[in-house]
Amino acid sequence: MAIPKIVLFYSFRPIPDPDAIRLWQRDLCEGLGLRGRVIVSPHGVNATVGGDVTVLKTFVRKTREHAALRDIDVKWSDGRGLDPHGRSLDFPRLSVKVRDEIVSFGVPDEVVVDEHGVVGGGRHLTPAEVHALVAERGDDVVFFDGRNGFEAEVGRFKGAVVPDVRHTSDFVAELDSGRYDELKGRPVVTYCTGGIRCEVLTTLMRNRGFEAVYQLDGGIIRYGETFGDRGLWEGQLYVFDERMTVAFSDEAVDIAACHECGTPTSRMHNREDLPGRPLQPVCDAHATP
Numbered sequence: 155m156a157i158p159k160i161v162l163f164y165s166f167r168p169i170p171d172p173d174a175i176r177l178w179q180r181d182l183c184e185g186l187g188l189r190g191r192v193i194v195s196p197h198g199v200n201a202t203v204g205g206d207v208t209v210l211k212t213f214v215r216k217t218r219e220h221a222a223l224r225d226i227d228v229k230w231s232d233g234r235g236l237d238p239h240g241r242s243l244d245f246p247r248l249s250v251k252v253r254d255e256i257v258s259f260g261v262p263d264e265v266v267v268d269e270h271g272v273v274g275g276g277r278h279l280t281p282a283e284v285h286a287l288v289a290e291r292g293d294d295v296v297f298f299d300g301r302n303g304f305e306a307e308v309g310r311f312k313g314a315v316v317p318d319v320r321h322t323s324d325f326v327a328e329l330d331s332g333r334y335d336e337l338k339g340r341p342v343v344t345y346c347t348g349g350i351r352c353e354v355l356t357t358l359m360r361n362r363g364f365e366a367v368y369q370l371d372g373g374i375i376r377y378g379e380t381f382g383d384r385g386l387w388e389g390q391l392y393v394f395d396e397r398m399t400v401a402f403s404d405e406a407v408d409i410a411a412c413h414e415c416g417t418p419t420s421r422m423h424n425r426e427d428l429p430g431r432p433l434q435p436v437c438d439a440h441a442t443p
Contacts, residue, residue: 157208159230160202160204160231160232161203162202162348165199166197166272166353167267180248188210189203190245193253196254197256197262200257202395204242205236229373231375234397255354257353259322259354260322264358294340297313301347301351302322303316304392307410308410308420311386312386315334325355344369344370345377346373348372349372352370378391383402383406388409389420390402413434415437418437419436421441422435
């Protein structure tokens, strides 16, 4: 029986020939009939791919044969389904591209990567270590959302600082603005979907004088796997595929408000009537047919 799944992983390791990795990953995914997105840069690889679980296991095994990807931390989640050809319904196509950065902060020259990962980033904390830090330091701990602002509308850590950014590249100007200078002497725990954005964000923050910067190891996904909805997280997780949002348990609450009527919701949709087609929360009654 085919079981739809999605795998997410990233690796910050020097890639001398990104185009060679692009061709290899494209051929591997096409040969296995997988859909999703793979981004390759001189800094590493970032991938989110969907398909049948058995096929994805083959993809992961073959990907780990490359020296730069041998130690990837693969995160698994349930997919919505497969088409008659066994292809994921969560991605319309396969996209494999080479870019200057695997996370588009817009500062490729500020990010230095060696065989151990990003140089100068924050200390990784497991979900349990995050709880221990909060137990020790209490309200002095600051949760700092490393995602785009709309993602935090449907889910975030309680009391988190959510920068007003529409694109990842906006973070540099936000940090340089001085708005968060009062946080530089406090313990700051950054978080994002799977951890990749925080790898760079913590480096940028430390470069700008933030003293005690941490990142949630494995991101929100690992936290949800560990504590579900009985910890410090509230709401649902926004994801960049056709699922749009995912809940960690049946206890997940709706913290966003429908932009039409204010009804609590976790559903997101594109406002095609507005410039840039921004994503906004919408209830079932006002969803686009």
